[in-house]
Amino acid sequence: MTKETVEELRRTSIASIEAADSLDQLDSIRRGIVGKKGSVTQLLKGMGSAAPELRKELGSLINELKKELEQLAESRREQLARAAMDERLAEEWIDISLPVGAKPALAGRGGIHPLTRVQRELEHIFRGLGFTVVDGPEVETDYCNFEALNIPDTHPARDMQDTFFTTCGHLLRTHTSSIQVRSLQRLSPPLRIVAPGRCFRYERLDASHEHTFYQMEGMMIDRDVNVGHLIYFMRTLLREIFGSEQKIRLRPGYFPFVEPGFELDIWFQGRWLELLPCGLVHPKVLEFGGIDPKEWNGFAFGLGLSRLVMSRFQIDDIRHLQSGDLRFARQFR
Ligand code: FA5
Numbered sequence: 001m002t003k004e005t006v007e008e009l010r011r012t013s014i015a016s017i018e019a020a021d022s023l024d025q026l027d028s029i030r031r032g033i034v035g036k037k038g039s040v041t042q043l044l045k046g047m048g049s050a051a052p053e054l055r056k057e058l059g060s061l062i063n064e065l066k067k068e069l070e071q072l073a074e075s076r077r078e079q080l081a082r083a084a085m086d087e088r089l090a091e092e093w094i095d096i097s098l099p100v101g102a103k104p105a106l107a108g109r110g111g112i113h114p115l116t117r118v119q120r121e122l123e124h125i126f127r128g129l130g131f132t133v134v135d136g137p138e139v140e141t142d143y144c145n146f147e148a149l150n151i152p153d154t155h156p157a158r159d160m161q162d163t164f165f166t167t168c169g170h171l172l173r174t175h176t177s178s179i180q181v182r183s184l185q186r187l188s189p190p191l192r193i194v195a196p197g198r199c200f201r202y203e204r205l206d207a208s209h210e211h212t213f214y215q216m217e218g219m220m221i222d223r224d225v226n227v228g229h230l231i232y233f234m235r236t237l238l239r240e241i242f243g244s245e246q247k248i249r250l251r252p253g254y255f256p257f258v259e260p261g262f263e264l265d266i267w268f269q270g271r272w273l274e275l276l277p278c279g280l281v282h283p284k285v286l287e288f289g290g291i292d293p294k295e296w297n298g299f300a301f302g303l304g305l306s307r308l309v310m311s312r313f314q315i316d317d318i319r320h321l322q323s324g325d326l327r328f329a330r331q332f333r
Contacts, residue, residue, distance in 0.1 A: 001043070001050040006061050009039055010068075017072050023080050030073040040066050111333030115214055115321060118241065118309045119196045122216055125240045129233065131192040131218070136179035138198055139170050144178040148288040149257040157256050162202040172200035175302055176217035177257060180281075183219065184289025189296045190222040196305060207317040208273065214305035221281065221291065221298035227260070230278055230299040234264055237303075241312060253277050257285045258300060268311040275311070276303050 013033045020026035034040050043062055050058050112120075123133050136144075151157050161174035179195035187193070196216040203209050220229070231250070238246045246266055253263035258279025265272040278301035283293035306318055313332070315321070320328045 001046060001058060002054070003058065003061065006043065006058065006065060009043060010065055013039070013065075013069050014072060017069065017076050020076060020080070023077065023084065026073065026076055026080060030070075033069055034066055034073070040069065109333065111329070113329065114309050114313055114315075114332045115306065117332070118312060119214070119216070119305060121241060122196065122237070122303075122305075123194065125237060126192075126194045126218070129192070129236070131194045131220075134179060134183055134193045134195045136173075136176070136182050136195060136197065138173055138200075139166065140173040140178045141170060144181045145171060145173050145175075148181040148285065149177055150282050150284045150288075151256050155256060163200050164202065173197075174201050175199050176215040177300070177302055179217050180219050180257070180285065180300055181289065184221075184286065184291060189291060189298075192220045194218045205319065207319070208307060208310070210306065210318050210322065212322060213307075213318065214309075216303040216305045217300070218303065219281065219298060219300040221286070221296050223296065225280070225298045227262075227280065227299075230262075230280070230301070233299075234276060234278065234301065238266070241308065253279070255279060257282050259283075264301075266311055269314075269316070273307060273311060274304070275307055276301055278302070 016029050017026070017033070020029050030038075032038055040062065044059075044066075047055055047059060047062075127133065146152075146155075146158060163174045164172045176195050176197045176199060179193075179197065183191065183193045183195070194216055195218075196214065198212060199215050200212050203211050205211065218233070220233070235245075235248075238248065248267070249265050249272065251263050251265070253261045255261045255277060259282045261279035262277065263274055264276035264278060266275045267273075278299060281298045281300050283297075286293040286296060286298075306321055309315065309321065310318055
């Protein structure tokens with residue numbers, strides 16, 4: 001070993017430290033030079049092969065070299081770390097002008113939407129009265145939405161419920177009565193079902209008419225069901241929901257799928273609000289469902305769920321319900 005050996009190692013080590021272009025790479029280069037098995041450490045260990053008169057001088061040369069290379073590696077590490085930080089800052093930035101502790105708009109406890117709340121309450125009430133909660137598709141067939149409800153293609157009642165049609169002839173259901181048809185097809189009497197769901201109509205919009213709104217269908221099929229049963233269930237439902245007897249009126253109403261048919265209105269903000277059409281299921285509808293109308297009969301109703309929510313919470317415009325306006329929704333937390 002000579003001074004040249006030490007000088008040669010100095011040159012190659014400096015070159016490789018300066019060439020390192022990442023922190024990881026620098027770390028492994030540093031270990032390869034001054035680590036336990038690094039080249040400088042090996043040189044120190046190999047001092048025995050040097051001429052005895054040179055040993056002292058070479059020893060201090062190698063120690064100095066070790067210090068020098070460690071310092072060089074450290075300053076290269078700082079350089080690389082700064083460059084990495086600059087790169088990160090260019091990619092990610094934070095708006096330090098935002099006030100400390102500002103909460104995002106949606107922070108805080110959530111709540112159940114009033115529509116969902118009333119729907120759940122109704123489901124609970126009807127389960128207690130022996131009804132099953134069922135569901136049906138929002139995209140319906142013409143058959144379930146109209147035909148099997150005794151509303152054939154040419155029937156003027158179709159004009160009252162215009163809706164959105166798909167290109168393959170299906171439609172967005174105009175009422176939950178389509179679930180009556182599906183339930184009659186699937187279940188056998190005696191049966192009691194309620195079916196809450198979203199409905200769609202091509203509608204002139206105002207404070208009580210939406211294009212997308214909720215109804216809840218109800219149907220009971222048994223032997224010897226009469227209008228008295230119907231009125232009993234309707235009254236019970238309203239009393240449970242409002243917590244007291246409500247001012248209502250029953251007047252004749254026409255729907256091709258009930259006979260006789262009624263409109264049940266509720267007194268709301270100084271006027272009658274059409275809320276709960278109902279009637280005894282038309283024998284033709286039972287026949288469409290494969291049920292013998294001589295043996296079975298029943299009642300059905302189509303509660304305007306969105307409107308019930310309006311009167312329950314004194315909401316003056318139905319359009320608030322699906323506006324997505326948090327100032328409205330927060331009032332019901
Ligand atoms: C029907 O939809 C019948 N299927 C109801 C029915 C079922 C009758 C079973 C007999 C037996 P109607 O179109 O009236 O009927 O709607 C029923 C209720 O839904 C209305 O009383 C009203 O409360 C609500 N409703 C109807 N259209 C809208 C609308 N555009 N926006 C909000 N609520 C509506």
